[in-house]
Amino acid sequence: MPHEVRGVVAAKKGAPVEVQTIVVPDPGPGEVLVSVQACGVCHTDLHYRDGAVGDGFPFLLGHEAAGTVEAVGEGADGLRPGDYVVIAWRAPCGTCRSCLRGRPWYCFDSRNAAQSMTLLDGTPLTPALGIGAFARKTLVAAGQAVKVDPAARPEAAGLIGCGVMAGYGAAVHTGGVRRGDTVAVIGCGGVGCAAIAGAALAGARRVIAVDVDDAKLDGATRFGATDTVNSRGTEPVAAVRGLTGGFGVDVAIDAVGIAETYRQAFYMRDHAGTLVQVGVPDPATTVELPLIDLFSRGGALKSSWYGDCLPTRDFPILVDQYVRRRLDLGAFVSERIALDEVEAAFDRMRDGKVLRSVVVL
Incomplete structure (x- = not known):
């Protein structure tokens, strides 16, 4: 009925x-x-x-x-x-x-x-x-x-x-963050903060949160960010490199999805680092990058669909982390x-x- x-x-x-x-x-x-x-x-x-x-x-x-x-x-x-x-x-x-x-x-x-x-x-x-x-x-x-x-x-x-799985999976599954890695996450909304939490749980030694809002940056530390960068008043690529000995991060995650943040994530990477885009872009958005930079910097440029998750495997894991007060x-x-x-x-x-x-x- x-x-x-x-x-x-x-x-x-x-x-x-x-x-x-x-x-x-x-x-x-x-x-x-x-x-x-x-x-x-x-x-x-x-x-x-x-x-x-x-x-x-x-x-x-x-x-x-x-x-x-x-x-x-x-x-x-x-x-x-x-x-x-x-x-x-x-x-x-x-x-x-x-x-x-x-x-x-x-x-x-x-x-x-x-x-x-x-x-x-x-x-x-x-x-x-x-x-x-x-x-x-x-x-x-x-x-x-x-x-x-x-x-x-x-x-x-x-x-x-949706949002937590997308962000967590962008770091853990798509980005493959491992113990000892350095990570930058651009955009500290729900998906970005979930990416920060995922990176922290995976054992990243440094997780840098980037946003234009100090309140969001303060909140990001609750999820495991070790450092914060307000890109409204600071050039974020230089700031991230400054926090990583001039090298850049192993994994840069764009949780915003606009051309500017994609380029920032691209240049925040260390040599052969990984860029993960998880922020959903406007269909009309395009990105231009010098082909020589794509070639010479190496690494991987990835898009994360739903955190590349398998719900029957991953949902119970994340819920268990929550029940155990780890997430x-x-x-x-x-x-x-x-x-x-x-x-x-x-x-x-x-x-x-x-x-x-x-x-x-």
Whole structure:
């Protein structure tokens, strides 16, 4: 029997979001119905609202979510009602060319629920990143619901579903930060701070946070930054090199995604160092670099997709780190809000006043 619940809908490009009644079907084969307990407000939701992620309006927003399985469809193996889960937007298919080559974190056919959630009049909703969790219930593919330790508070655990995993994975998986490395992270929002935390947990001996906001830089130290650089008044490449004996860092992470910060990260690297871009760029952004610098400096230039993660492997690990008090997920939660406060939370996000607002249901 379909379920009618309240959800946050972006009805048309650039318009304020609305809380509307939506219809969530019972799970079909390979699907699960999740009762959402908390869901973070991510920049990607704002991109959907503003029409920067396709034109599939109306969108049902929300994708950084934790909750409990309410019902399972046929074939949803390994899950049962009551299981505590974090929802992933990557659920590897197991059969595409990437999965078959042993690289499921690059799956080309990630699974989502086959049935649509709708408005009351039957209009299909496009769920953000295949999740749509700014609602009391959501329908996802079974592979998207990853069981984790129920000791983790949902407003903290849900953030692993996107921003924390993206940043942590950019450092640990894509960047391959190892014990004794030096690391610079440009941009100390939620993703950047997660990259800082990942680098610190991996054993980096120096983690340099770069931002234009002193308050964000102060916050970055809570996640493991050993040094901070305010690039509003200081040339950041020179500052990072000055902190590393003139050499530059082993891994430079651009968590902003604009041409200027990409170039800064490129030149912050030591010889043969690694650059990781995890900040989502505007589609129109381009970068120009001298080809001789690309050749002579060596190293690797990488883009990090979802922290190159495998949710079934990595979500439980990060939750365990949180439960053991080695990863302070609670520090990412700036405020707890209701469904009808999401639009105002977008404003605070634009102004850089929060790491994460979290809708608690």
